[in-house]
Amino acid sequence: xxxxxxxxxxxxxxxxxxxxxxxxxxxxxxxxxxxxxxxxxxxxxxxxxxxxxxxxxx
Numbered sequence: 001x002x003x004x005x006x007x008x009x010x011x012x013x014x015x016x017x018x019x020x021x022x023x024x025x026x027x028x029x030x031x032x033x034x035x036x037x038x039x040x041x042x043x044x045x046x047x048x049x050x051x052x053x054x055x056x057x058x
Contacts, residue, residue: 003029004056008037008044030056 023031032052037044
């Protein structure tokens with residue numbers, strides 16, 4: 001099953017180190033760190049978030 005781990009670069013609830021740990025534990029997973037947004041990256045940067053998902057699903 002494909003897994004995309006996405007977080008906002010300024011997210012205080014889901015740290016970069018936590019994201020990297022999950023990435024390392026799930027073989028074949030992909031990671032997207034969205035710049036200039038907090039925890040609600042899908043709302044704060046909808047276009048970039050949707051582009052990341054679209055690219056991931058190809």
